[in-house]
Amino acid sequence: MTRDIDGEIQALLPLAPAFLHILIALGEGERHGYSIMQDVAERTAGRVKMSPGTLYGSIKRMLAEGLIEELTTGTAGADERRRFYRISKFGRRVAVAEADRLKSLLAQARESGLVPKRS
Template sequence: MHAERQPKDLLPLSEPVFHILLSLADEERHGYGIMREVRTRTGDAIVLAPGTLYGAIKRLRGLGLIEETATRVDPELDDERRRYYRLTGLGERVAAAEASRVAALAEQAAAKRLLPGWSAV
């Protein structure tokens, strides 16, 4: 169903959606884990509210960018009600495409001397 969809067709991503995909790029996480990782990684600059997070998760699942997993990090220590999510292959490609798009914008801003300390490639 999602095989014919191209990553560029889903760009640009909203900031919360990109942060959710970034949080899942290195490991599976449950909703609260996603919220905590985004907050920590951004130094509290981005705080995802539960409604924003779970609405985005629903949309991302519908687009085939993330999927729910049945695995648990440690079933004895984990709450069985938690749902874990991971990127799909398409989700990885979309996240990479968005990262490339943002990097290209940063390079353009650096070339215009808007990013002190950065050098345009």
């Protein structure tokens, strides 16, 4: 029996905002939880402040869905208590699909006059 990857991706869309923020943070490389929270706050200029409960609850679900992976060995020189995560190949495909979905939605909003057209 073959896996229907495209179907699995579509079943996860739309992504919860926290999932997308985490995938974006991990898109540049592996990170530990606190680093993910800092990255999200920095990328959003402080508009999104992810609580530890939201972060770790999301991480647990994302691990179960195969969107991210926990590294079995920490990054060199890292605190052994920290758990490091990275985006999986499947997670990267889901993030791309979500970005495409949002791009299409933004185009529709521009067409309807809800968002100014680019000059």
